[in-house]
Amino acid sequence: MSRSTLLVFRHSPYGSSLARAGLDLALAAGAFEQPVSVLFTGAGVLQLLQEQDTGSLGDRNYGKNLSSLPLYGLESLYVDEVALSRHGLSKTALPDAYSPVDLQFMQHLLATHDHLVGF
Amino acid sequence: MKYALVVLDSPSSGTASATAARFAEALISRGHELSQVFFFDAGADTGLSSRVAMQGELDTVGLWRSVAATHGVELVVCVASALRRGVIDVTEAQRHEKPGSTLDEAFSIGGLGRLVEASAEADRLVTFGGRSS
Numbered sequence: 234m235s236r237s238t239l240l241v242f243r244h245s246p247y248g249s250s251l252a253r254a255g256l257d258l259a260l261a262a263g264a265f266e267q268p269v270s271v272l273f274t275g276a277g278v279l280q281l282l283q284e285q286d287t288g289s290l291g292d293r294n295y296g297k298n299l300s301s302l303p304l305y306g307l308e309s310l311y312v313d314e315v316a317l318s319r320h321g322l323s324k325t326a327l328p329d330a331y332s333p334v335d336l337q338f339m340q341h342l343l344a345t346h347d348h349l350v351g352f
Numbered sequence: 353m354k355y356a357l358v359v360l361d362s363p364s365s366g367t368a369s370a371t372a373a374r375f376a377e378a379l380i381s382r383g384h385e386l387s388q389v390f391f392f393d394a395g396a397d398t399g400l401s402s403r404v405a406m407q408g409e410l411d412t413v414g415l416w417r418s419v420a421a422t423h424g425v426e427l428v429v430c431v432a433s434a435l436r437r438g439v440i441d442v443t444e445a446q447r448h449e450k451p452g453s454t455l456d457e458a459f460s461i462g463g464l465g466r467l468v469e470a471s472a473e474a475d476r477l478v479t480f481g482g483r484s485s
Contacts, residue, residue, distance in 0.1 A: 235472050250436075251482055254360070254393035257432060261464035267472060348477040350358060352393075 237268040239346035242277035246295055247287070252280050255352030256298055263305035270309035271302070272342055273331075277352075278316045281327050300328040313339060355379055356474035357389045358467065361481025362397035363412035368481035369398060373415035375478065380423050388426045388470040389419070391459070395481060396433035399459040413456065420458040428462040429455070 240259055246252045262269040273281060285296040302310060314333035317323065324333050334342070343349065357376060361368040376386055391398045398413055405411040420427050429439060434455075440448065441455040455461060471477050 236474070236477075238471060238477070250393055250433075251360070254433065258392075258464055258467065261468050262471075265465060265468045265472075267468055348471055348474070350477065350479050352360075352482055 235267060236347035237270070237345070238262060238348040238350060239342055240269060240271045241349065241351045242271065242273045242280055243275040243351060245276040246280040246285070247290060247292060251352045252277075252295060255350075256295055258350065258352075259302060259307055260298075260305055263302070263307045266306060269307055270311065270342060270346060271307060272311045272313065272334075272339065274313035274316045274339070276316075276320075278312055278320055278322060281312065281331060282322075283326065283328060300330070303330045311338070311342065353475045354385045354387060354473065355476045355478065356387050356467075356470040358477065358479045359389060359391050359395035359398065359481055360393050360479060362394045363416075364397065364403075365394070366481070367410075368483075369395065370410055370412045370415060372478075372480035373412065373419055375480070376419045376423075376425065377415075380419075380425075386419075386423065386425050387474060388428055388466065389416070390467040390470065391427065391429045391433070392464075392467065393430070393433050393482070394437075396429050396437050396439055399427070399429035399434060399439045399455050399461070400437070401454055401456040403456075417456070417458040427459045428466050429459050430467070431461050431463050434461055 242255050244251045287294045310331045311334045312331050359372050363369040441461050442453045
């Protein structure tokens with residue numbers, strides 16, 4: 234049996250370990266070939282910034298991992314366009330595989346997946 | 353209905369973990385099935401055996417021990433989250449040359465694949481915690 238899962242990333246990348254936990258679950262679900270979609274909203278859109286430099290933090294750069302999610306079988310990758318604009322970002326700030334979506338489409342995502350896990 | 357739970361918060365921070373344990377009791381008492389509880393990210397703290405419950409304060413881990421003992425529910429701590437938080441079983445203690453296990457005996461350690469499997473079989477997957485900013 235298989236269930237579709239929507240992972241919702243709502244937190245900034247390095248303020249807590251939630252972003253890393255969400256990424257790890259996305260990769261595990263991809264490895265097990267489960268139907269998974271990912272939605273970034275709120276401060277979660279900051280996880281996708283491509284010019285992340287974690288050198289001074291001494292931590293891994295999770296933005297790079299997020300850019301390569303399609304390589305792990307994850308292709309349904311969505312970003313809340315309102316959250317993007319609230320953070321002064323546009324579509325050009327996103328890695329290629331990510332699509333900005335409107336409120337109506339987010340409602341569709343939330344309604345059509347069996348499971349929802351928020352990070 | 354078949355449920356699986358995910359707990360993302362530490363039992364010593366806020367009430368999400370205690371709420372999850374009470375939700376587990378409630379759904380079982382209504383005749384639903386709870387296959388597994390997965391303790392992920394800060395939730396991995398729950399598996400620490402050396403925690404001391406303070407008198408007069410809520411013993412959240414005690415609630416979880418009771419869920420496991422009374423209903424045979426499997427409590428699985430995410431291995432990657434656990435290692436980062438010092439929660440290790442005998443095998444991990446040997447592998448990483450630590451003095452000994454720090455895992456409460458009501459819990460087991462497992463990979464994220466356990467959560468993916470439980471999620472694939474569950475009618476409902478309910479997450480508790482993870483709201484910190």
